[in-house]
Amino acid sequence: MTAVGDPGPFSAHLGFRVVRADGDGAVVEADPGPEHLNGGGILHGGYLSALLDSATGWAVHAAGPEGMIAPHVQLNAQFLKAGVAGQPLVCTATCTSVGGRICTTQGEVxxxxxxxxxxxxxxxVISRG
Incomplete structure (x- = not known):
């Protein structure tokens, strides 16, 4: 498992920063730039989905036992307002249940x-650590 603060190579490539990941959830921040916009000039849904994916992943791993491996099998995103470049994003996520085979999460940007x-x-959950 990656140390808190190290978001992993893909998330680091997107500029994500893990602020906190503990039993209460996770907070991941990002500073979107013009390269994260879609053709309409607003934040690309894929960028926001990746941020939600990262934060909810951190939340579930922080809530489970050390070394647990529990990749996403489903992520349902809802886009409520247009995001813009040049203003920080804060993604807060929590693990709502940790089971022997399935964990669930929620998050918002x-x-x-x-x-x-x-x-x-x-x-x-493919390994309990």
């Missing part, structure tokens, strides 16, 4: 104090 996206996720 805010920008300038407004919720712009949210998601629920399901993770398959």
């Amino acid at each position: 805010t920008q300038a104090g407004r919720v712009i996206a949210r998601a629920t996720g399901t993770h398959a």
